[in-house]
Amino acid sequence: MCVEDVEKLLNDRLRDLKIGGDFEDALHKEVDLVNSSLFTVEIEQAAPPKRFSTPCFTHFKENYDPESYLKHLKSVMIIYKAKDVLMCMVFIMTLQGASHDWFHTLPSRSTNNFKEVTFIFTKKYTFYRTIKKNFDHMFNLHKKHDESLKDYIKTFNVEKG
Structure with a gap:
């Protein structure tokens, strides 16, 4: 906004x-x-570690899988040995557009750790979660009579994930 x-x-x-x-x-x-902010005063007023500079990472957009995105964020922040407070601070900076607006509609001072934030976040964006397919569904794939082998292989690879 x-x-x-x-x-x-x-x-x-x-x-x-x-x-x-x-x-x-x-x-x-x-x-x-x-x-107002979702975070408690302790999180808002915490100072980032000395010499901390925000790493480059992909910003979250509404159509992303929230679980995959959180894994990405955690893996980028692992080098900083990020504590809970720092993860909360960085998380808010990763949101864009409607997800950023949504975050600011949450009740102020209602959370004090990253686990709570991720729970609320994944609950909101669970619709975009990637559903992992069982390997068994691959047995149901068949090449159509009028389908080229190249197209079938593309379909197979897409379904394989």
């Missing part, structure tokens, strides 16, 4: 709230909502 989007959202909500209630209280509540 860019600054303009936040300002527009805030202005729209404030316009709606002007009808009734205390304008200043509403403004403070909206600012708190925008600045």
Whole structure:
């Protein structure tokens, strides 16, 4: 969400709230909502290790398998011997687009470790999880009469995964 989007959202909500209630209280509540985080204060205020620079890795997009993505993130961070707090900090930086927006809709101060974050994350994006196929299903593949051998091999390799 860019600054303009936040300002527009805030202005729209404030316009709606002007009808009734205390304008200043509403403004403070909206600012708190925008600045709130899923993480506890301990995680938010933790300092990254000295000389830590964010590694390059693939950002999560909505159509990715969440479990594969978390494995990727953990494998990139293993070199840093990343503690729970650092994993939480880096995780939020890996989200993009709608997944980043979704993350900021979660209840503030509701989690204090990476395990909880990954549980919430995989629950949300489980729809995109890659389903591992049994090897037995390969026996059901047959070359169609009008299918070329090259096309059949492509199909076989796709199904093999």
